[in-house]
């Protein structure tokens with residue numbers, strides 16, 4: 001919460017005019033809180049307390065003023081960009097100013113005749129009856145206290161046909177302890193070996209091996225979504241569903257047995273999606289060596305689109321000492337669009353950002369990705385005290401990082417031109433990395449043959 005000290009310039013002209021008039025809960029505040037907070041802050045959802053009545057909000061007024069001013073809440077790490085994101089949780093400057101003014105004015109309730117009703121939250125599946133419902137084979141025990149837990153669970157699905165996923169909706173059995181989830185397809189079928197036997201369900205680990213397909217991300221308490229019309233993620237036949245859950249102990253022991261609803265497309269989409277990572281492979285080829293104490297170790301990568309594309313989502317990934325991420329697109333006209341800008345990365349709030357509308361990027365557009373890490377002692381998220389040299393790897397004390405753009409080729413017939421260019425880039429990056437450091441070749445060989453990421457029943461082997 002270091003950004004609690006955010007400068008007061010956030011209080012814009014809107015703030016001044018807002019503070020002049022009386023702001024009441026019933027008129028201005030309830031609509032903001034019900035739209036931007038109560039989705040998570042209500043009974044049965046992820047946040048630790050409800051914000052569903054005047055009394056609830058008034059009781060925590062001072063804290064609410066502080067955490068909204070610092071933009072710790074609502075959790076939303078993307079700064080305003082050139083694109084609009086779907087379901088943006090960020091408060092507008094005006095909403096923020098109204099909240100601040102209301103708290104300053106003593107939090108009046110206002111005219112009961114103007115009260116805003118709490119939205120109805122439909123029970124059951126938000127997206128309708130799923131095509132397939134699966135669940136954890138066994139419940140996982142989340143202890144009452146202790147550090148946050150990141151754990152991967154494998155749900156054997158094993159369909160006989162290839163499928164295309166349009167949405168995933170999850171129903172945690174202990175929602176207060178589930179902070180967020182990342183979904184994957186394990187095509188290889190090897191991860192289920194790591195999650196078998198009589199021991200604790202699941203296995204520890206922050207990143208899954210190469211070849212696992214990303215199926216999206218969900219932050220506790222948020223509305224699930226279908227992908228845009230005509231977009232679906234591949235779920236090849238035989239794949240298992242892998243879910244990485246982030247648990248936040250609640251002070252009370254909880255048993256979590258997640259139920260997952262999967263929504264398939266009726267048919268294979270005409271255009272097949274792709275993703276472009278910058279730096280490539282989460283920075284595997286970038287020669288990541290983050291010296292102890294370095295406050296802004298930076299890696300950049302670029303890729304020029306060989307064909308027209310329509311992008312629909314962007315996401316970012318790093319481990320604990322990630323600091324900021326950025327993706328820009330420079331069009332052939334010279335115009336630069338900011339696609340994603342995360343100035344304060346927080347590993348605890350991973351998010352995917354779907355665009356409100358498809359972002360058309362013409363052939364010749366240059367994508368520039370940048371990831372910055374802070375390996376200093378002053379980074380409160382640094383897992384090592386004192387800081388140590390950090391290299392690329394899949395364990396929590398290792399790092400990786402990239403920004404990923406998800407897109408469709410504008411014409412399916414041109415998809416191969418794009419995959420050929422991406423494959424050529426991967427080969428060049430790999431060759432350059434080995435030329436720079438021959439030992440990297442051995443490391444890669446171990447990694448690709450599965451020697452580096454060793455799984456044992458119930459637990460992932462530590463490399464420390």
Ligand code: HEC
Pocket residue numbers: 033036037038039040041046047048060063064067068073074075089091179219220221222248
């Ligand atoms: C996506 C879910 C989500 C949304 C939306 C959300 N919160 Fe939270 N909130 C949480 C969670 C989870 C926590 C527990 C702390 C954490 O995990 O960071 C929390 C914690 C808090 C806290 C306690 C902070 C502390 O330091 O103890 C306050 C106050 C708060 N939220 C206010 C708000 C307000 C006001 C809004 C809307 C303007 C909001 N939250 C929107 C999920 C959410």
